Amino acid sequence: MQKLLELQQLKKHYPILGGIFRHQVASVKAVDGIDLDIFRGECLGLVGESGCGKTTTGKAIVRLHAPTAGQILYRPERGESGDAIDLAALRKNELKKKGVRGRLQMVFQDPTTSLNPRMLVKHIIAEPIREQKRLTSRELEDEVLNLLSLVGLTKDHMLRYPHEFSGGQRQRIAVARAIATHPEFLVLDEPTSALDVSVQAQILNLLKQLQDKLGLTYLFVTHHLLVVKYISQRLAVMYLGKIVEIAKTSDLFATPFHPYSYALLSGIPVPDIDHKPRRIVLTGDVPSPVTPPAACRFHTRCPFAIDVCRRVEPVLEAVRPGHRAACHRKFEVEKLVREKFGTR
Amino acid sequence: MVEFKLRNDPKATPRSGKASGATFEVILNAEPETRNPEPGTRNSELGTMRLLETQNLVTNFYTYEGVVNALNRVSLVVDHGTTFGLVGESGCGKSVFVLSIMRIVQSPGKIEDGKVLVFFNDDAGATGVDLLRQSEAYMQRIRGDRISMVFQEPNAALNPIMTIGDQVAESFLFHQQKELCKTVLAELDAPDCQIIRPLKTLQRAFYGMAAQHPDATALKLCDRVPVLRRWRRPMKRHALRRAVNIIGKLGIPNPEEVVSQYPHNLSGGMKQRIVIAIALACSPVLLIADEATSNLDVTIQAQILNLLKRLKQTEIASILLITHDLGVVAETCDRVGVMYAGNLCEVADVGDLFHHPRHPYTRALLEAVPRLAQEGELKSIEGSVPNLVDPPPGCRFHPRCPHAMELCRKRFPDQVEVGPNHTVSCYLYTDRPRPEA
């Protein structure tokens, strides 16, 4: 498969200002050196708890903010030579010039704040198109109608304000806005977390449909593991700014190799009465990203930490083809879990 | 053990002089009841170990757009010693339901009709107290002491300018003043008490009076005068000690340090534990958790759910859990009620509900939720939740129901029993004989 995006040692540190003259005293290491490949046409899930840096990664790819270090190599399909563009190195005005802005888009979590309450739906969806090219108003309207029908809305919905719609419909409008410029890549930042269960199913099915119809690539950022299992083919688990495990979704759910993945997966409340979870309950809270633990970030909460975990940082290495984990004891984790917590 | 304080309290007269006044006496004169029945026991025969029963509860909100009928004759039963899960999507009325039970519905909401019967004893013959007919003073005594509530957002539930210890102790100080006075008296009587004799007699008299008549005006006066206000200090000391105790029981490390910290020093999971500690401080008979884990991360949620399961063994037996997450329900609840647009669709034991869902909405909901072993597409439910100002007539689910009949538009179906402890409100099941075994 062809790589669409390649993140190399991406870092994003937010400075904390304090002291006299507000100089930088510390920094929040939201994303601290991740390597990630996203292949064309797939849906890559990015999971983790709050504060792990998954949303920051998504925002870095669409260049909502400039990364502190690292590279984001983007290989566009059409046109240019086929060389990768380093998105991290470009300045903001160059992004628009190179036409990158229209190709990478984002759908946000809260449909209430992601649509301008003072704009009509028609203008909301037309805005990205108007930024890209000049169309007559008739053509623009046709384009907007086309997009609305793609997401399951009708002409009646065009001349209304966002607050007249329900949460699910607003999210559809947000999706229509995101695909208005025919992007190749969409970052979906918890698109269903603010929605009800039944509407969630509608939106997930819509996203799947659009992916097939329009040939999109998704980065699905969420903390809800069952949702990501439904929609994504590959899954990456993040903890405190680093990727701890990445594999095909089915492989990861069947045999995780990192203790944190085990804990996450066993912690899901499963809507199935016969499922008897052997829950790995982690002690303590997530450490602050300002001062992450040295060496392996997870060693403070890991039930299996040994001396090397406190001294040397584990590297994301392959355990099986297509399955990588960053843990010193990755090959023994399954046995350890069984010993300590019983069989799953 | 806390006595039922209403015995001598003139303010606790029920608002109307109806039969509920008489039932008061029955309960009050009974022996001080055991706080909770054995946790984990459950009587399968309905009607003997009821804790909470609502009958045809109706709550309306009077908004500018019209009258929103948030609860439409909701009747359900929560038993002693069980965890009852109330599931539904947003707007279905589950939060309004618990607010109505606790009578903290804010205007423009009004509880119009129905009964909320609470059976504090698990006596077979007791008739319950109708909470809707009690005075506000009675409700204030109940809230936090017999029935307490945990809300969704721990940041909003904790006062940012009070220490943790103060907030947990507040519950003791308000509800258990008599016990605290008695503890102070016991301390005074202890052989190693350092206070000089005349002061000791004075204090003994004072606290004795406070223990007998916690609402005496003399005490209220003392509270206003600057120096005399200090009479509350020994009680506060004891309350703080008990706060440390209860915080420790909830698995928070170093409770002595935590009591002097402020909420912003703690993480989300810890804050939610503190909120649960405040709720459990006076050993209530029923704990209501309104989406208590929805805002938490997966691992923290796992911790809290584990904690609730552990507490079910030791501290509190009966929990009313409100959630939209069917996974949480499957894991922690014994019985489940499904609500839709202000109506209760189905009530069943949790295994029964997941294996044999009857109501079309329950079935659709279970099919729309992603599972661990998911095959094929998620089936979404067509349409959207109705506007409660102008809800569909009859059964409110009929516009989205694949099995809708003419009858469904006419009248809302009554609750019908379709199995042991399994009731449904759906015309598909009326006139059906009870299934064998």
Added chain:
Amino acid sequence: MTATHPRLREFRYTLLRIFRNPSAIIGFSLLFFFAAVAAFAPQIAPPKYAHNPYMMPHKGFSPVPKPPSDTNVFGTTSGQYDIFYGAVWGTRTAFKIGLFVVAIAGMVGVSLGAVAGYYGGIIDEILMRITDVIWAIPTLVLAMAIVVAFGRGLEKIMIALALVQWRWYVRVIRSEILTLRDHDFVHAAKIMGVSDWKIILRHILPNAIYPVLIMASMDMGSMVITAAFMSFIGLGAPKGYADWGQMVALARNYIVGPIDDPFKFWYTIVIPGGCIILFVLSWNLIGDALRDAFDPKLRRR
């Protein structure tokens, strides 16, 4: 549902919300009345001096005010200026003052505040420090200084007021923008590649403008009061100018009449003072009603 254009529907809904409040009805009625008087001033009180209608006509120079009579409907003030004429043309003056100051202050304040709030960082710091310096200037002292330097006159007062009044708007709009800046629709616009100033104009300002509107309506009234005060202490409009404050200044010596009849010259104070009060009241009521209508917590949505 698409029969009425949605903007019209929104407008009607907003009007409904505003006019549900009885104070709004009173306020708007008063305002309408004053606007009508100002618009038809030449018809109601025909100007005596065609080149400068703002000079009040006076028959004679006697300092003692005369009570209302057939020729002077509201009487005359000291110097025999016709109070009725002054009250009518003073409405125009009041509107002039209010609109000028609020417009200038509003535009300057909103622009600076929007830039400071949106960009943050060093730009925000610099602009806010400049605003801090302006905050330190007392309005009245500045007005007096300008009058001392450039001579008296209503225009000078208006300029002085406009020079300092914008500092309120900067704060208000900046605080609104600080919250709006983090909303997702602004992020979405950035991802689309919309330029910064378009984001400010199209996305941020329409949502942030409500508190500014409320403040502007209140300011209309308070500017008139400040200008009236200036005129009263002799800094503002020249003697004989049709300005309510100026008319109160003329009556300075006649606030209390002779011992046996202290209210003899009531009309010299009550009429122009009453005009000021009602004018300011109308704008305050409007501002209150707007605040109730626009407060997001009280709004239905």
